[in-house]
Amino acid sequence: MTVSSLFIALCGIGWIVAYVDALRLGFKDKTYSIPFITLALNFTWEIHYTIQGYHVFGYHVSTIVNFLWVLVDIGILYTYFKYGRKEVKASTPVFYGQAFVFIILCSIIHHFTYQWLGIVKGALYVGFSINFIMSFLFIRMFYRRGGSQGQSLLIAISKCFGTFSSTILIGMIGSKTAGGINHHILYMGLIIFVVDLFYINLLVKDKKKAKTKVSALS
Template identity: 40%
Template sequence: MMLFLTLLSGLAWTLVYTDAIRVGFRDATYAIPIAALALNFAWEAIYAVHGLTEPFAAQTVVNIVWALADTVIVYTYVRFGRSEFSQFVSRAMFVGWGVLFFVASFVVQWLFVVEFDWELAPRYAAFLQNLLMSGLFIAMFVARRGLRGQSLLIAVAKWVGTLAPTILFGVIEGSPFILGIGLLCSVFDVVYIGLVLRATMGSLRLVAGANQR
């Protein structure tokens, strides 16, 4: 069961990242909010490298795949991200802000390791940044006023990708902290799925109506 849930989470998040790459290039934008993207990339890079120094584990392979996929999403942010901001944000400000986000994210992830060690740090950090991400996806939907740079596959796969380790660490291993944060993630994720589903159905009705004219 543990291996199944680990692989399910790995597959679901890989779908999130691959579809984020697809819709990012399709809509000329980035498909994961920058704060969440920076934290995810730092988490994956740190634990992928650390995993290579340890005995083989399925999660290490998953972390490497995620880090490689996130590298492409970071590229979409660098290439298209400035257009999401007002003209007040100069190129220098955009670059500086992005560098600050990524440097701060690596510092935060390393502080988790220092405080909680290699066993608990990845779990606590992952669930807290997932809760942040769940809220930021809703904020991104509202800010963009629709589906640009988003998809139903991303919404559903993100929920499944977080729900699987919630069951693993929160239920099977009995961590109240992870169970609570994981359930909060699910609340936000289901809300986001509802928003994306509603917008998707609305778009399909508009297309169907246009085709009937």
């Protein structure tokens, strides 16, 4: 296994762990654990680059990882459609209609970005942009829900680990396929890392607060 494949695998493992726990918590807490905007963007990105990746690279580790992400994301999307209605102030037809339209728009965005930037840069820039948005939306979700319902340290840490692995590869070590070291990805990845640490800190404090509350009542 090459260094590039190793870091791609580490990124894939980190995100798969985050996704699986998001799926588990979705059913446990009867909610959705990934903000819908980034969930839709991620899901359509994964489908698009699984298909394109297979056509260009065949059974490369990145193509396999993308395919595994798609499978878990189908389950997370199900939790959004099953439980998300109670959090979205819209009628049932509007709730499903706007979600469907947004998923279609995301697919169109990925298609044109791919046409414009190509498979590698398209996947990288859009993937990190989605990740960037997701970091801030996790914090928004925490404050909007007034706590960590549907969220966990495992999701936050695994996301942080997975993203930082790809930041190191693309932004510090450099990848031949990606055209060497990419400083734009490095800067974006470091911002994501800082925001993710802030989110992790929020969850740690919330967990301590909950333990203190339980101790006081017992």
